[in-house]
Amino acid sequence: MASDSSREVPLSPGCAVSAAARQLVVHVRQRRSWDCGIACVAMVVSMLECEYCGAPEHAAGLTVAAMSDDKAAPLLGELARLVATTSTWTADLAFLLSVLGVPCTLRSTHLGVDEGLEDMPFYRDHVGADRARVHGRLSAMRSGTDGTTERFSPVELIESATDLVVLRDAVRSGWLAVVLTDGRKLVTADGVLGAALMWAQQRGGDDGFAGHYVVVVAWSGRESSTACERVGILDPVDTAASLRWVSAPRFDAARLARGTDSDVILIQLRPASAAWVGRKLA
Numbered sequence: 120m121a122s123d124s125s126r127e128v129p130l131s132p133g134c135a136v137s138a139a140a141r142q143l144v145v146h147v148r149q150r151r152s153w154d155c156g157i158a159c160v161a162m163v164v165s166m167l168e169c170e171y172c173g174a175p176e177h178a179a180g181l182t183v184a185a186m187s188d189d190k191a192a193p194l195l196g197e198l199a200r201l202v203a204t205t206s207t208w209t210a211d212l213a214f215l216l217s218v219l220g221v222p223c224t225l226r227s228t229h230l231g232v233d234e235g236l237e238d239m240p241f242y243r244d245h246v247g248a249d250r251a252r253v254h255g256r257l258s259a260m261r262s263g264t265d266g267t268t269e270r271f272s273p274v275e276l277i278e279s280a281t282d283l284v285v286l287r288d289a290v291r292s293g294w295l296a297v298v299l300t301d302g303r304k305l306v307t308a309d310g311v312l313g314a315a316l317m318w319a320q321q322r323g324g325d326d327g328f329a330g331h332y333v334v335v336v337a338w339s340g341r342e343s344s345t346a347c348e349r350v351g352i353l354d355p356v357d358t359a360a361s362l363r364w365v366s367a368p369r370f371d372a373a374r375l376a377r378g379t380d381s382d383v384i385l386i387q388l389r390p391a392s393a394a395w396v397g398r399k400l401a
Contacts, residue, residue, distance in 0.1 A: 157207065161195055164219065226381070241378060261276065295335070295336060296384065299380070300332070300376070336352070346368055352370070
């Protein structure tokens with residue numbers, strides 16, 4: 120599903136790449152101000168396809184490829200149709216993965232709509248409007264069905280904060296992670312906010328919170344302390360296909376900022392999931 124636009128990223132000693140992403144990492148650029156989470160799901164789906172379709176390994180580094188526009192646009196459109204909202208909470212993304220047949224784990228300090236965020240301008244217009252949908256999808260994920268004949272892939276729901284060491288060990292053990300961050304703390308490679316994050320920051324008002332999803336695919340460093348480690352992320356706001364390295368403390372501050380509820384979706388990709396996703400998106 121990737122285009123010919125790709126490059127190899129050298130990996131430093133001690134770098135662990137998620138087993139789900141070892142052969143090829145696919146970057147999908149978000150097209151709209153609100154669809155960073157959808158773009159992250161598109162990356163997961165694309166890496167699932169690459170993992171189980173025999174893409175070549177690159178021992179000297181990690182190959183990062185951009186999905187071509189002619190393939191990204193319909194994929195993002197179909198995912199947007201399935202998620203059926205432009206106000207995307209992390210539970211919506213876990214539900215979308217479940218519908219696609221991708222087993223995952225959703226971890227959050229507040230699994231449903233967090234009423235305590237209603238005072239934040241970023242969330243003010245969405246807490247009440249989104250509550251019923253989000254809670255309904257959580258119920259569907261717990262039961263494995265929404266009351267129709269459609270059944271979903273299992274989602275493990277854990278109402279707890281995720282320690283940085285837990286996240287690191289998951290990535291080192293072969294999991295992908297879709298993580299909600301305050302995008303202001305994850306500036307783009309040239310040191311400025313992308314257009315989508317500028318919009319999100321404006322929506323955030325005086326508190327400036329800019330909710331933004333990224334995919335964690337690699338972790339670098341051999342130190343016993345995470346303070347010396349780096350996190351390899353695919354950021355949908357980046358206009359070029361790239362693996363961006365962020366210091367672990369900076370990444371931790373971004374993902375634990377008020378407004379994120381420490382939201383993380385962990386995904387371990389399997390061959391059965393690839394076949395199911397192919398049918399759902401055909």
